[in-house]
Amino acid sequence: MLGLMQGHQLTTSMLVEKLEGVFASSAVVTGPYQERRESTFAQVALRARKLAAGLDTLGVPVAARVATLGWNSQEHLELYFGVPSSARVLHTINHRLAPGDIEYIINDAQDDVIFIDRSLLDVLWPLAQRLPTVRHIVVIDDLPTVKIPQDPRIVNYEELLDGQEEVKSFEPLNERAAAALCYTSGTTGRPKGVLYDHRSIILHAMSHLFADSFALGHSDVVMPIVPMFHANAWGLPYAVALSGSSLVLPGRVSDPERLAEMMEQEQVTVSAAVTTVWRSLLPHLRGRELTSLRRLANGGGALPVELSREYLTTVGVPIVGTWGMTEASPTLTAARTALVNGQDPKDIDQRSLSAMCAPGYPNPLIKIRLARPDGTLAVHDGKETGELQVAGPTIASGYFGSCDGSESFTEDGWLRTGDVGVIDPDGCIHVVDRLKDLIKSGGEWIGSVELENAIMSHPDVLEAAVVGRPDNKWGERPVAFVVLRMNTSVSDAALRTHLGAKVAKWWIPEDIYFVDDIPKTPTGKISKKVLRDTKAWALTGSAR
Amino acid sequence: MLGLMQGHQLTTSMLVEKLEGVFASSAVVTGPYQERRESTFAQVALRARKLAAGLDTLGVPVAARVATLGWNSQEHLELYFGVPSSARVLHTINHRLAPGDIEYIINDAQDDVIFIDRSLLDVLWPLAQRLPTVRHIVVIDDLPTVKIPQDPRIVNYEELLDGQEEVKSFEPLNERAAAALCYTSGTTGRPKGVLYDHRSIILHAMSHLFADSFALGHSDVVMPIVPMFHANAWGLPYAVALSGSSLVLPGRVSDPERLAEMMEQEQVTVSAAVTTVWRSLLPHLRGRELTSLRRLANGGGALPVELSREYLTTVGVPIVGTWGMTEASPTLTAARTALVNGQDPKDIDQRSLSAMCAPGYPNPLIKIRLARPDGTLAVHDGKETGELQVAGPTIASGYFGSCDGSESFTEDGWLRTGDVGVIDPDGCIHVVDRLKDLIKSGGEWIGSVELENAIMSHPDVLEAAVVGRPDNKWGERPVAFVVLRMNTSVSDAALRTHLGAKVAKWWIPEDIYFVDDIPKTPTGKISKKVLRDTKAWALTGSAR
Numbered sequence A, B: 001m002l003g004l005m006q007g008h009q010l011t012t013s014m015l016v017e018k019l020e021g022v023f024a025s026s027a028v029v030t031g032p033y034q035e036r037r038e039s040t041f042a043q044v045a046l047r048a049r050k051l052a053a054g055l056d057t058l059g060v061p062v063a064a065r066v067a068t069l070g071w072n073s074q075e076h077l078e079l080y081f082g083v084p085s086s087a088r089v090l091h092t093i094n095h096r097l098a099p100g101d102i103e104y105i106i107n108d109a110q111d112d113v114i115f116i117d118r119s120l121l122d123v124l125w126p127l128a129q130r131l132p133t134v135r136h137i138v139v140i141d142d143l144p145t146v147k148i149p150q151d152p153r154i155v156n157y158e159e160l161l162d163g164q165e166e167v168k169s170f171e172p173l174n175e176r177a178a179a180a181l182c183y184t185s186g187t188t189g190r191p192k193g194v195l196y197d198h199r200s201i202i203l204h205a206m207s208h209l210f211a212d213s214f215a216l217g218h219s220d221v222v223m224p225i226v227p228m229f230h231a232n233a234w235g236l237p238y239a240v241a242l243s244g245s246s247l248v249l250p251g252r253v254s255d256p257e258r259l260a261e262m263m264e265q266e267q268v269t270v271s272a273a274v275t276t277v278w279r280s281l282l283p284h285l286r287g288r289e290l291t292s293l294r295r296l297a298n299g300g301g302a303l304p305v306e307l308s309r310e311y312l313t314t315v316g317v318p319i320v321g322t323w324g325m326t327e328a329s330p331t332l333t334a335a336r337t338a339l340v341n342g343q344d345p346k347d348i349d350q351r352s353l354s355a356m357c358a359p360g361y362p363n364p365l366i367k368i369r370l371a372r373p374d375g376t377l378a379v380h381d382g383k384e385t386g387e388l389q390v391a392g393p394t395i396a397s398g399y400f401g402s403c404d405g406s407e408s409f410t411e412d413g414w415l416r417t418g419d420v421g422v423i424d425p426d427g428c429i430h431v432v433d434r435l436k437d438l439i440k441s442g443g444e445w446i447g448s449v450e451l452e453n454a455i456m457s458h459p460d461v462l463e464a465a466v467v468g469r470p471d472n473k474w475g476e477r478p479v480a481f482v483v484l485r486m487n488t489s490v491s492d493a494a495l496r497t498h499l500g501a502k503v504a505k506w507w508i509p510e511d512i513y514f515v516d517d518i519p520k521t522p523t524g525k526i527s528k529k530v531l532r533d534t535k536a537w538a539l540t541g542s543a544r
C-alpha cells in the first residue's frame, strides 16, 4: 500500500523556484574584486530559464552533456541551474588538468556543447579540433582582452540569452534522471566520470543545512573557493538555493590577496577550500576585519591541526575538517562545531581542535563501514584500520563512460573509497591514508598521512609529503619531502628527534629531503604519484 | 538517461540503522520523573526489531494498521520505528478525543492491532466490543494499579518482545510505501486520516536539522511535550534519529510541575508544545536552572507575543513560532532565530520578538502560495490576504478512509490548508485565521486570531477567544471570551479603550464575556466550534 503524499520529485527545478521565490533577493557577488558585480537569485533564476531556451535554440537534446570550463561566477551558477533543470547534464571540467586529460574527459563524456570563460580559451583551443562530439562553444565574456578564435562553433553567451523568452515551466523530471557529471581529480590514475542524479544533488544540498554540518542559513554569506568544476563546488551552489544564503564567487581570481580582500569586504561567514589554498590565504588575512567568519571548511585531503590553530589565532575561527570524494556528491563527513562555537579562541584546547580537524561525523544519509582486507568488518574502536566503504542515496553506483570501475564497488554495491581509516566508538571518522599511498615496510603498514601530520606538527615545518621508496631489505621505506617556513632552518637530526616523540621508531623516514615546493595535482593535492613516478628522491639531491 | 547513483530508499529502517549505529549511545529518558527510566538508542533499535518479530508472531500482515494509544514513552518510540520498518502502518490515536471519535477512527482505519498504555485502558474499554477489525490489544504496563480486563485479545507488550529473535534485516521497502497514519485534530469536523509514506517522514525529519529551523544537533536534548499521537510529535522522534540528539519523553504526565522538573533535571535544550501547554508550564519554570534551553517551539495555533516575552524574561529564551498541520507532516514553516541567538534577552526588541512569534519561513522543500477566492494568486506584499495553499513531498495528496476530502485539494493538486494568511515580501508567512473562523461583518472580514492577539496584548489578559455571532443587521458580529490573569480586573470599557488603539473601530467586539475558562479541543486548541455550536454567548451570562 502506498502512502497518500504528494511525492514531488527532488529536482533542480525545485531549486530554481526557490531562487525566484522566497530567496529572490539573496545576493550573488562575482569577483575579481576590482570588477565586482552583484546580482540576485531572482536574476540568476531568470537567466537560467533563458539559458534553457538558448539550449533549445542550439538544439541540445535531452540528456546531452553540456560542458563548462569556467571560474566560480554568476554565469557558471546560471549553468548549474539552467542545464539540469532543462533535462540536460551539466559537465563541469577542471581547466587545470593536463590537456590530454581534458581532451580525454570531453570525448569520454561526449559533450555536445562547451561553455567556456573567455579567459580560459587558451586551455581549450589547442584541443578544439580533436573534439568530434562538440557542436557549439559558447563563450562567456569574462576578459575582453583575450582573442576569440574564428570558428563556426563559437557563440557568445550573452547573445545566446538575449531576446530569449525564458522557459516558464520546466518539463517534469524523474529525480533519478542524470543531472550532472564530474570527473574525479585523477590523483591516482585517469579521472573517472561520476553521473549525479537530481535526487543526489538535492539530498546532498540539504545536508549542508544541518546544524552539525555547514549549518547554512539565510543570514550566511557563503564563499566557495573550492572551484565549481570540483565536485559541484561541494554542492554549495545548490545548498544556498535551499538556505537562501548569499553567495560570493571569486570569479577569475586565484590570487590569495584578492581572495582575502573579497572575504573581508563581503563579510563572508562560511568558506570552503583545500589545504593548499588555506595555506596560501593565511598571510593575506592577517589584520583584516573578519569577525563575520563562522565556519571555514577544509576538504579533499587531510587538515593539519597546526594550520587550523593558525587560523584560530589569526582570524578567530579554526578551519574544520570534512572528508569527501567526487563519487559522494562529495561530502561524506563533517566536523561538529557546536561545542566550540562562540567560545573564545584561546579557550579551545588542542584536543577539541584536533577533533574538529578530523574528517568528523557521517552525513546522516550515509552509511560508512570499515572493511578488513578479507572483506569482514573491522571494529569501530578508534584503533583498527580498514578500508572505508560507503553507501547511500548520494553515492555513485558506478562510473560513466569508458571507465569500468567495477573494482571500486563491493559485491553488495557499496563504494570502496580507496581510503584507509579508523572509526571511533562515537562514530568519528579518521582517514589514515589512501590504500595506494600506504607504505609497507617489513610487512607492516605505515600511514603516510599520519606521518606527514607528525612532521607538520614541528613549528618550523610548513608542509610535508611522505611516500614509500622501494627498498631491498624492507620492501618499502618512507621518505619525506619537507618545506620549511620562511626564515627558519631545522636540521635533519632535530626533525628526527621531534618525530621520535610522536611515532614508532621504524616509522621515522629513511631520508628527509628539504625542498622548496611539493608537486601538486590540478586540484591542489599533494601528488604522491608524481613523487613516486619521477623518483623524486633521486632528483632532489642529497638529504640535508 | 538515469544518473549512476545508488538511490537508496528513504525509509524508517534507515533510521533504525542510525539508532543502533552512530547514535547507539544517545539517551532516551522516559518520565514521569519519579519513575525516571533511561535507555539508549541502541536499546530502542534492538527492541524495535524484536517488536517487528512480535508482529510477525501475531500474524500482522504487511500494510496492516497498528494503532497506538499511548503517552510519550520509550515503548511508543519503539513502535515508531518497529512498525513502519517492518512494512506495517503506525496509526497513532489521540486518547483525549471523544469516545465516539476514537471508535470512528479505529474503524475507519481498520486497525488490526492496538498497542495501549495500561493507564489508558479506561479510554478503550468502553468501545472494545465495537471494533470488529481489531484482533489483538497489546498492553504496555506503565501503571500496574490499573486493572486489566479479561479478554482473549489481550497480550502483554514485554511478553510479546521477550524471547523474540530480533528481525535482523527488514525487507527493502519502496519509500512511497505507507508508513504512518494520523488523523487531524477534528477542530473543524470529523478527524481526517493522513497516510504518510516513508519518504515524507524522512524528508520532514531532515528539515528539523536545518540551521534556520529546529537546528537539531548531536548535543541537543529534545523534549517533545507535543504528544506522540499528534502528527508524529511533529516528527521530532524521527528527526533525532538523524541528529543523534537525546530524547526526553514525559511519559504518563501532563502535570505542568512534573514537566518543568524534567525540563530542568534533564537539561533540555529544545522543546515543542502548543500554547495551552506553554501557558500552564510557565509558573512552574520560574526559579529553575534552565540555561540549557536553546529553542522552545510553539505550534498548532497562533503564538501571542506576550507569552513569548514572558518566557524570554523567565527562562531566557523566547517561544518561537511554527505553522503546520497534520496534512503536512506537520511542520510547514519555522521562525528563524539566528538573529537573536546568543543575544541578551533584554536586548531583544519587540519587533524581533514579533517576527519570531510569526509562523515564519517555509521549510525549503515546501511551496506555499496565496490564493484569492477566485483562484488567482494574491501578491506577497504582507498585506493582501488569501488562502494559504501548499505543495511538496511532505504534503498529503488526499485522505485515507471514508473521508472524501476532495474539496481540500485544488485542481492542480495543492493542499488547500483552510488557513487564511498573508505573505511578507521576504517570504515570512502570517496566519490570519481559519477560513471557517473568519467573521464576516457588514460584508467585510474580521480575522478572529488577529483580534484575539490584540486583546491578549493587554497585560491583564491571559487568554482570549473571538467568534462570530449571527447578527440581523451585519450578518455576523465578533464576540470575545476573555480570561483574566489571577488577581487582576479589567473593565469592559478599559478593554475597549485598549482595543481602540489596536484595531479598526468596527472590529471591536460587540460583547466581551469575562470567563474562567475557554473550551479546548483534545489537542489543546481553542474550540471555536464549541463556542459557536453551544451558543456560548447565551450560556455565559451577561457581559461585565
Ligand SMILES: Nc1ncnc2c1ncn2[C@@H]1O[C@H](COP(=O)(O)OP(=O)(O)OP(=O)(O)O)[C@@H](O)[C@H]1O
Pocket (backbone or CB within 6 Å): A184, A185, A186, A187, A188, A189, A190, A191, A192, A299, A300, A301, A302, A303, A321, A322, A323, A324, A325, A326, A327, A358, A359, A417, A418, A419, A431, A433, A434, A449, A523, A525
Ligand atoms: N579529510 C580528508 N583526509 C584525508 N584524505 C581526504 C580527505 N578528504 C578527501 N580526501 C582524499 O581525497 C579523495 C577524493 O578526492 P577526489 O574525488 O577529488 O579525487 P581523487 O580521489 O583525489 O582522484 P582519483 O579518484 O581520480 O584518483 C578521497 O578519496 C581521499 O583520498
Ligand SMILES: Nc1ncnc2c1ncn2[C@@H]1O[C@H](COP(=O)(O)OP(=O)(O)OP(=O)(O)O)[C@@H](O)[C@H]1O
Pocket (backbone or CB within 6 Å): B184, B185, B186, B187, B188, B189, B190, B191, B192, B299, B300, B301, B302, B303, B321, B322, B323, B324, B325, B326, B327, B358, B359, B417, B418, B419, B431, B433, B434, B449, B523, B525
Ligand atoms: N502558527 C499558527 N498560527 C495559527 N494557526 C495555526 C498555526 N499552526 C497551526 N495552526 C492551525 O492548526 C491547524 C492544523 O491543526 P491540525 O492538523 O492539528 O488539525 P486541525 O486543523 O486543528 O483539525 P481539523 O483539520 O480536523 O479540523 C492549521 O490548519 C491552523 O489552522
Ligand SMILES: [Mg+2]
Pocket (backbone or CB within 6 Å): A184, A185, A325, A418
Ligand atoms: Mg578517488
Ligand SMILES: [Mg+2]
Pocket (backbone or CB within 6 Å): B184, B185, B325, B418
Ligand atoms: Mg485541519
